[in-house]
């Protein structure tokens with residue numbers, strides 16, 4: 388939506404093809420109960436329009452999906468974006484014509500459109516993943532993937548519900564469904580380090596304080612390592628006394644949001660020994676909240692460092708397992724064998740009957756939304772082939788051999804919208820440059836791309852990110868090549884790098 392706004396302001400003719408029936412992307416599709424920001428609302432809204440910032444009141448510190456969708460509709464109306472968006476239009480393929488230097492986009496409906504520039508603004512968590520369980524289509528009850536949730540409210544009252552997955556999504560959903568359902572069975576393969584969200588309503592004074600200081604807030608979050616208000620503590624977890632360490636951990640724990648992850652000792656993310664001090668602190672917090680010690684131990688993560696996966700934020704997640712109507716199963720010990728007409732069957736022979744099955748099984752992240760389209764660049768090379776062994780890009784924005792094709796997705800480890808806005812602006816400026824100079828196209832050199840891929844790999848090598856099987860590494864999808872999908876150096880470094888490249892006249896790119 389911002390890319391459209393930005394390009395249109397430059398006088399370009401822009402057309403957006405959108406699969407959904409309305410605006411919102413993530414906040415259109417993910418309607419499951421409990422879905423909300425894990426980023427502070429005031430840092431997650433658009434920053435580009437002071438008028439919009441002054442007009443919009445965030446009701447909660449971590450705003451929920453219905454409100455987020457209302458916000459995005461408000462933005463679409465305010466800037467009259469809808470007139471250039473064609474809804475219910477799924478793109479099947481996009482082919483580059485080398486002689487004309489133009490892209491042709493072909494929708495699944497057969498409709499065609501041509502353009503000089505093509506932008507994939509497809510998000511990083513939009514290709515939902517459902518494990519190919521045997522018998523999945525035979526289930527006679529209702530089943531939903533969290534990312535394809537119906538608009539109508541699902542009535543769980545008295546129902547037997549199964550939830551597969553315990554990632555950030557399930558952790559938002561489970562406490563709510565547990566309260567409504569007759570019985571809830573949770574199929575957990577890997578426990579997570581979920582931390583308290585500590586959401587609350589925004590009082591009028593806070594609202595006013597935000598509105599009078601948005602410019603300073605945005606300046607600050609563009610300079611922190613992860614695009615949040617939080618900055619890492621410059622001390623090492625290992626250089627302070629145990630008393631001091633625990634004092635910081637307790638202080639962070641009592642605060643809302645990601646501060647316990649992204650405002651912690653800096654070496655939590657780089658040193659396994661430092662990490663373990665906080666990991667054990669979190670494990671004990673989990674143990675304190677779960678009444679049954681056996682269940683508590685099942686919920687305690689032990690196979691990966693804290694923060695090596697995206698930390699889920701929760702509101703009453705662990706207490707849900709103290710309820711009589713909630714059962715936790717370990718599907719690492721007894722994996723799911725199949726989905727049957729009546730429920731779920733495990734490899735140990737146990738069978739569970741359900742009225743509703745929820746698949747909270749995540750996404751083919753980052754590369755998935757692009758590789759599932761048939762995008763063809765120079766020489767007919769497919770994007771899918773090019774990225775078969777992992778992402779190959781320069782700056783996460785373009786890939787060699789696909790001139791004038793931009794990826795308007797944030798792939799830095801950064802508060803998503805904060806870095807996404809920057810990338811949108813970078814792409815708009817780049818297109819402006821190509822047109823002003825009367826050039827026909829821009830694409831990175833293979834050498835610049837190679838160097839960037841090496842740099843991204845090095846940036847992750849210095850961290851604990853590769854110590855877990857997460858979507859950050861593409862390791863949540865069977866058969867997907869394990870590769871670093873996120874730029875793990877700080878968002879600040881990333882901003883600096885892309886800004887320098889543009890200022891140098893697009894070093895590393897070939898402009899023709």
Ligand code: NA7
Pocket residue numbers: 512518551552553554555556557574575576577697718723747748749750858863
């Ligand atoms: P995640 O974080 O990828 O979680 C998916 C969950 O589904 C996770 O617990 C998986 O277990 C589980 N899963 C996946 N496949 C299976 C199979 N075959 N059997 C059992 N369990 C399975 O997705 P979310 O939607 O929760 O969150 C994604 C991002 O969205 C999140 O990070 C936020 O940024 C927003 P596993 O851990 O792989 O053992």
